[in-house]
Amino acid sequence: MVLLAVVALLPCALLAGDPVEEIKGFSLFEKVNLPGLLKGEVITERGPLTDFRRGISGQSCYVVRRPPAAVAEYIQNAAPSTTNSSDSVYFHAKLSSPVRDSDLDGLRFNLQRSDVRRLVDRTQSVTANSTDFCMSRAEASRIEAVVREGKGRALAPGEIAKQAWVEMLLGRVRGFQEKGLANIAPYDMEKTPVGPSDEMRRLLGEEPEVQAHFRGLLEDTAILPSREGVRLKPACYAELMDAQIVATFDLGAVFVKPLANGEIQVLDCQYYSSNAYYVLLTLFHLWPIPVDGGTATLVWRGDFLSASLLDVTRGTTRMAWGLLMMREIKRSIQTFQKDILKVP
Amino acid sequence: MNTWLRRIFPLAVCAVVGFAFASTAHAAAKKRKKAASEDVSWEINSDAAYVAGSQTRSGDVKFGHMTETSSSFQAVASRHLNEGIILRLGGAWDRYSFGTPVNSPLPNTLQSGAAVMGVDFQVASEWLVRFEVQPGVYSDFQDITLDDVNAPATLGASWLYDKDLQIVFGLSIDPRREIPIMPGAGIRWQFADRWTLNAILPHPRLEWAMSETLTLNAGMALKGGSYRLADDYGDTHNRPGMNGVMVDYSEVRCGLGAAWKPHPAVEVAVEGGYMVWRTFDAWARNVSFRGDPAPYGGISVTAGF
Numbered sequence: 001m002v003l004l005a006v007v008a009l010l011p012c013a014l015l016a017g018d019p020v021e022e023i024k025g026f027s028l029f030e031k032v033n034l035p036g037l038l039k040g041e042v043i044t045e046r047g048p049l050t051d052f053r054r055g056i057s058g059q060s061c062y063v064v065r066r067p068p069a070a071v072a073e074y075i076q077n078a079a080p081s082t083t084n085s086s087d088s089v090y091f092h093a094k095l096s097s098p099v100r101d102s103d104l105d106g107l108r109f110n111l112q113r114s115d116v117r118r119l120v121d122r123t124q125s126v127t128a129n130s131t132d133f134c135m136s137r138a139e140a141s142r143i144e145a146v147v148r149e150g151k152g153r154a155l156a157p158g159e160i161a162k163q164a165w166v167e168m169l170l171g172r173v174r175g176f177q178e179k180g181l182a183n184i185a186p187y188d189m190e191k192t193p194v195g196p197s198d199e200m201r202r203l204l205g206e207e208p209e210v211q212a213h214f215r216g217l218l219e220d221t222a223i224l225p226s227r228e229g230v231r232l233k234p235a236c237y238a239e240l241m242d243a244q245i246v247a248t249f250d251l252g253a254v255f256v257k258p259l260a261n262g263e264i265q266v267l268d269c270q271y272y273s274s275n276a277y278y279v280l281l282t283l284f285h286l287w288p289i290p291v292d293g294g295t296a297t298l299v300w301r302g303d304f305l306s307a308s309l310l311d312v313t314r315g316t317t318r319m320a321w322g323l324l325m326m327r328e329i330k331r332s333i334q335t336f337q338k339d340i341l342k343v344p
Numbered sequence: 345m346n347t348w349l350r351r352i353f354p355l356a357v358c359a360v361v362g363f364a365f366a367s368t369a370h371a372a373a374k375k376r377k378k379a380a381s382e383d384v385s386w387e388i389n390s391d392a393a394y395v396a397g398s399q400t401r402s403g404d405v406k407f408g409h410m411t412e413t414s415s416s417f418q419a420v421a422s423r424h425l426n427e428g429i430i431l432r433l434g435g436a437w438d439r440y441s442f443g444t445p446v447n448s449p450l451p452n453t454l455q456s457g458a459a460v461m462g463v464d465f466q467v468a469s470e471w472l473v474r475f476e477v478q479p480g481v482y483s484d485f486q487d488i489t490l491d492d493v494n495a496p497a498t499l500g501a502s503w504l505y506d507k508d509l510q511i512v513f514g515l516s517i518d519p520r521r522e523i524p525i526m527p528g529a530g531i532r533w534q535f536a537d538r539w540t541l542n543a544i545l546p547h548p549r550l551e552w553a554m555s556e557t558l559t560l561n562a563g564m565a566l567k568g569g570s571y572r573l574a575d576d577y578g579d580t581h582n583r584p585g586m587n588g589v590m591v592d593y594s595e596v597r598c599g600l601g602a603a604w605k606p607h608p609a610v611e612v613a614v615e616g617g618y619m620v621w622r623t624f625d626a627w628a629r630n631v632s633f634r635g636d637p638a639p640y641g642g643i644s645v646t647a648g649f
Contacts, residue, residue: 044469049424053579114537136628244558247539312609314385315422315430316464320472326506327469331506 009304019263019287019298026213027300028059037298038291042333046322047304050206054278054310055199056318057207058326060301062333067295068286072264074340075284076235076254084263088242090116095236099173104166104238109158116240119247119274123147124246132246134187134194139168161200164275165249169238172251174274180230181253182222187278190308194270197223199279203304209210212282217257217265233258234269248261249274262288262295276305303329386649387434390417393642397443397637402451408445410595410635414567414642415439415466420460432462436478438569440593449583450624450633454571462498473501482520486574491588494520494570502622508534512544513563520570522627536647549601557605561570565615568594573626586621589626596621597640610647616641 002039028045038042040063046055064071080089090110095103109116122132128141135143143164150160175185184196200223204211211218219226221234221295241248251272257265266284274279281304286297305324313321378456397409420434437540439455458480466472483492512530530544538553542563551562570592578586579639599617622635 048427087530211613245553293624309608312607312649314383315387316474317648319430319464319466320502320504323466324504325470327504327506330469 004109005292016209019289022287023061023298023300026209027061027302029061031289032061034063034289034298037061038296040334040337042330042337044326044330046319046326047207047302052198052202052206052306054308055203055206055304055306056302056322056325057175057203057302058329059303060333062301062337063289063291064297064299064337064340065291066286066297066298066343068262068264070343071286071297071340072256072266072284074336074343075266075268076256076341078343079237080239088134089239090242090247091240093236093238095173096236097233097236098177099170099236101166101170104169105164107162107240109162111158113240113242113247115245115247118245120157120161122246123164124151124157126141126164131189132239134190134272134278135168135274136185136188137284139185143168169249169251169272173236173238176251176271177202177236180222181269181271182225194278194280194308199270199306200271200304203279204283207302207304210283213285214265214267216259217255217283220257221255221267221269223267223269227339243273243276246275247278250280277305279306280304301329315335348613386419386647387422387645388419388648389644391415391642391644393615393640394396395597395640398526398619398622400448400622400633400635402449402631402633406632407448407450407569409446410448410450411443412444412640415441418460419477420462422464428466430464432460432464432476434460436460447582447592449581449586451484451571451573451577451591453484453486454569454591455485456480456569456571458482467501470504471501472504473499475499476554483572484574484577486577489575494518494572496521496570499531513535518570520572522592522625549637555630559603561601561603561615563598563601565597565599567597568592585629586626586631592623592625592627593618594621594623594625600638609627609647611646613644613646614642615644 022076023029023032028048029043032043042060042062044060044160047059079092079094091107092104093106109120109286111120123143124147126133126140126143126147128137128144131140140234144169146164150163172185182197183201186193186195204218204223207292218224220231222230232255234255236251236253239250240251241250250270252270254266254267255269259265264286268282268287270280283302285300288295289298374558392413392415397411397414400407400410412638413559414439417478418434418436420432422430422432425431435458437457439453442450442454444450449608458478460476460478462474462476464474477495479493479495481488481492482494495517496518498514498516500512503511505511510532512532516526516527517527518524528532528545532540532542532544534540540551542549542551546566547563549560549561553559570590572587573586573591575588577588578584582587597619601609601613601615601617603613617640618637619640620637623632625632
């Protein structure tokens with residue numbers, strides 16, 4: 001009884017000493033002020049300069065006032081609002097496993113939005129030899145055929161674009177679900193073909209401490225080679241969002257790996273984007289921490305992005321780009337901290 | 345899932361920083377386990393413009409029409425000293441060539457050749473600061489002496505609120521100018537899908553992104569500098585007292601432009617409009633000359649790699 005009373009009186013920082021020391025061990029953070037994080041503070045750092053020119057990364061650390069299992073479940077299943085115009089996520093769909101044709105039935109193109117109109121217009125001009133979108137030559141050829149057929153049937157451009165993209169995206173999802181992250185179809189319409197799987201490995205390879213910390217998760221998702229292959233079943237999703245001048249499709253998968261002591265690792269992997277960027281990986285490590293008689297979660301998060309535009313972004317501009325990226329991530333985390341509390 | 349990403353990308357096509365960045369001194373100090381990349385990046389800019397004949401006067405006295413051909417070239421290399429500090433070294437050349445009438449009291453050339461030396465660094469997570477000095481020769485290049493050497497400098501800070509809004513503060517320091525220290529402020533605000541208010545000196549403008557590679561703009565360009573005239577300038581121009589004086593040259597152009605990016609690292613821009621303000625101010629002698637408005641046209645090429 002005495003021992004239990006002593007444990008109950010231990011300062012929160014002492015009980016949480018292990019995750020804080022662990023974060024310091026593999027991340028960019030030398031100081032992690034847990035009391036500050038418990039008050040809602042979010043600390044961020046842009047990632048280090050690396051030799052992978054089109055890669056950029058950032059790390060953040062924060063506390064969520066829910067247990068790790070609830071946080072992981074929210075990350076995996078919560079859908080962004082598609083009705084709030086400021087968020088600009090036009091469409092979000094959870095995908096079945098295996099994916100069904102009907103999973104994307106809810107896709108609609110709001111042609112009153114200029115970026116959606118540009119997406120529809122540029123789809124009409126895709127050919128097997130030329131496109132601004134990230135896709136394989138076979139996919140471009142198929143879209144060209146769908147567009148030709150749609151024009152022959154006098155369909156509206158929006159309908160033609162929907163048919164073309166739904167077919168293409170379902171094909172990509174099936175390929176991912178069958179072959180995993182290790183074998184994502186390349187974008188060979190780029191000047192130099194880009195393999196999303198290679199991009200993921202390059203991004204993580206530039207930060208070996210992070211890669212080592214998440215090795216088990218990365219092997220279970222087949223980003224890193226493993227004899228056992230894929231051992232985690234992801235929650236897959238598809239989105240249409242406003243990412244640049246042209247509305248952008250992305251396909252993603254969220255993997256959750258429970259660890260010992262109530263800890264959880266999560267990987268949110270956007271393995272396909274129709275334009276704007278190549279791949280986006282977000283890694284989370286969740287630690288349970290006691291607070292106010294309950295359990296909260298200390299979160300370390302790493303964002304890793306590969307984009308062609310970063311190849312020509314150097315020096316001052318790149319530094320500013322990295323800072324702004326972390327500003328936006330911080331805002332999204334602060335929104336996440338509030339939104340998760342609304343879930344019963 | 346990662347909705348922050350769709351907010352950040354429009355920035356990637358824009359030059360964010362009008363002034364630059366400040367020292368690393370963040371409370372949650374970061375450790376860099378990996379050495380910073382030793383890559384050197386380059387910024388190269390070249391431009392040329394022609395201003396049509398403009399009547400030049402001092403008070404009520406007219407001195408005839410003057411044309412102008414302006415040109416400049418700047419090449420600056422940047423290299424990270426560490427994660428938070430960037431060293432900038434390079435050179436800049438600026439020339440104003442005037443087609444002056446016979447017996448004009450005005451110089452036919454104002455020119456500068458200078459080194460560019462600066463440092464950019466980051467303060468906290470929201471501020472970038474730049475300090476840059478350009479030591480060199482600023483004169484009419486008739487007889488170059490040590491008296492023609494000047495070292496104007498710029499100190500600026502950018503507050504990065506988010507990817508749509510950045511605010512810039514700065515000081516222009518020129519010990520040879522009538523007003524040696526001049527403050528300035530500016531804003532870069534993308535207030536709509538394709539519209540950006542890029543109100544940052546010396547080229548504040550309103551931009552409309554017609555496409556991913558073509559931007560149209562309307563705005564102003566502030567040009568000029570402080571230059572020393574030759575030791576015998578007054579003697580050769582029948583202007584006693586003008587030997588070796590400093591002249592503050594100022595010019596304001598208003599017009600429309602278009603900037604085209606044939607490659608993400610290259611931009612070609614053309615512009616045209618009216619030069620609405622021109623002064624040659626030999627402030628130490630209380631003598632100044634003004635130019636009437638005149639049309640102008642120009643072209644510039646910028647590359648970063």
